[in-house]
Amino acid sequence: MTVLTGRHYLTGDPVRVTVSGPTVAAVEPWFDAPPSETLPWLAPAFFDLQLNGYGGHDFNVGAWSDEGEVSDEIAPIYELAARTGTVQLMPTVTTNSLERMEQSLAALASVLDADPALQRRTPGVHVEGPFLSSDDGPRGAHPRSYILDPDWEIYRRFQDAAGGRIRLFTLAPELEGGLEFIERLVDDGVVVALGHTAASPAQISDAVSAGATVSTHLGNGAHGVLARHPNYIWEQLADDRLYATIIADGHHLPPSVVKVMARAKGRSRLALVSDAVSIGGLAPGLYKGGEREVLPSGRIVLAGTPYLAGAGHLLDTGVANLIRFAGVSLADAVTAASTLPAQILGLTPRKGSLEPGADADLIVFTLPDDGPARILQTLSFGEVIHAG
Numbered sequence: 176m177t178v179l180t181g182r183h184y185l186t187g188d189p190v191r192v193t194v195s196g197p198t199v200a201a202v203e204p205w206f207d208a209p210p211s212e213t214l215p216w217l218a219p220a221f222f223d224l225q226l227n228g229y230g231g232h233d234f235n236v237g238a239w240s241d242e243g244e245v246s247d248e249i250a251p252i253y254e255l256a257a258r259t260g261t262v263q264l265m266p267t268v269t270t271n272s273l274e275r276m277e278q279s280l281a282a283l284a285s286v287l288d289a290d291p292a293l294q295r296r297t298p299g300v301h302v303e304g305p306f307l308s309s310d311d312g313p314r315g316a317h318p319r320s321y322i323l324d325p326d327w328e329i330y331r332r333f334q335d336a337a338g339g340r341i342r343l344f345t346l347a348p349e350l351e352g353g354l355e356f357i358e359r360l361v362d363d364g365v366v367v368a369l370g371h372t373a374a375s376p377a378q379i380s381d382a383v384s385a386g387a388t389v390s391t392h393l394g395n396g397a398h399g400v401l402a403r404h405p406n407y408i409w410e411q412l413a414d415d416r417l418y419a420t421i422i423a424d425g426h427h428l429p430p431s432v433v434k435v436m437a438r439a440k441g442r443s444r445l446a447l448v449s450d451a452v453s454i455g456g457l458a459p460g461l462y463k464g465g466e467r468e469v470l471p472s473g474r475i476v477l478a479g480t481p482y483l484a485g486a487g488h489l490l491d492t493g494v495a496n497l498i499r500f501a502g503v504s505l506a507d508a509v510t511a512a513s514t515l516p517a518q519i520l521g522l523t524p525r526k527g528s529l530e531p532g533a534d535a536d537l538i539v540f541t542l543p544d545d546g547p548a549r550i551l552q553t554l555s556f557g558e559v560i561h562a563g
């Protein structure tokens with residue numbers, strides 16, 4: 176039995192949270208608490224639907240290692256995530272040759288099979304590619320040479336390599352066979368997200384009718400210059416059937432766009448993702464054989480270009496930025512980083528809530544005047560996995 180004390184993230188009231196084994200047993204008022212502004216916040220832990228790697232480690236093992244070695248790549252990413260308040264996370268495998276994508280998925284599967292603590296922090300794997308737009312802009316940093324039209328046999332190969340763990344799939348619905356592919360994925364229990372797309376507004380709407388429920392990092396993976404309206408960004412923003420994920424790292428979207436997207440989607444349809452990549456969190460310089468660069472600001476670009484090549488910040492930064500950029504409450508920002516991601520995967524209220532009976536994936540944190548949230552303690556299923 177563990178008792179945590181602090182301010183409830185939704186109400187601001189001092190509470191005592193009793194954790195019994197892996198579960199929240201009770202959430203009770205804390206009557207003799209010190210003044211509440213001196214207390215840290217208590218909240219469900221962050222939940223990241225899109226994490227490619229971090230701190231020099233890569234979930235895309237197959238992309239950078241000829242042997243596709245599992246090596247020690249995977250566990251350190253979970254460790255770094257825990258320090259920043261993220262417990263549940265979806266390793267994200269991105270466009271490469273089919274063989275290398277399969278290698279990455281198989282490497283993940285073998286590590287997770289062997290490590291129950293990591294497995295239970297993994298609600299599934301996210302595959303982003305190779306069924307994406309080949310247009311410059313929408314394609315982002317996904318290599319054009321590996322872009323393909325949707326193919327069910329390829330999906331089956333990926334799912335086999337991943338041990339059936341693929342739960343989220345990002346694709347461009349306008350590709351040949353896209354709508355039928357979406358329907359089949361949904362029938363197979365996979366959540367379908369639209370991203371890296373150049374679809375017309377009608378194609379977006381058709382994709383949603385076919386079962387897509389999420390926009391992946393809305394506003395990124397898009398043309399640099401786009402018809403003012405109509406276009407696929409407005410269409411996705413306006414479609415209340417779609418959740419939007421956004422990257423609020425301070426580089427992928429200007430603060431004004433974060434604010435407008437937060438207002439358009441509201442607290443019931445907006446989720447934060449990190450989309451962090453392996454060189455995120457590393458010192459400024461060139462990496463990946465000089466292809467990628469970390470700038471002094473932490474911004475990550477294709478070296479020598481202005482094009483972003485993934486994010487360098489995790490959800491402790493995203494939550495703080497969402498509050499500052501969009502003027503939303505701490506309650507709404509935490510909801511976007513914990514409850515909504517869980518809801519997208521159909522895992523609420525067991526995940527992403529601070530209620531009796533929920534899994535005790537919890538954080539204790541403070542929010543400084545600038546910079547990321549400061550995570551004092553992180554619990555996964557009631558076990559302390561980080562104490563700062």
Ligand SMILES: [Zn+2]
Nearest residue numbers: 303315392396
């Ligand atoms: Zn992307």
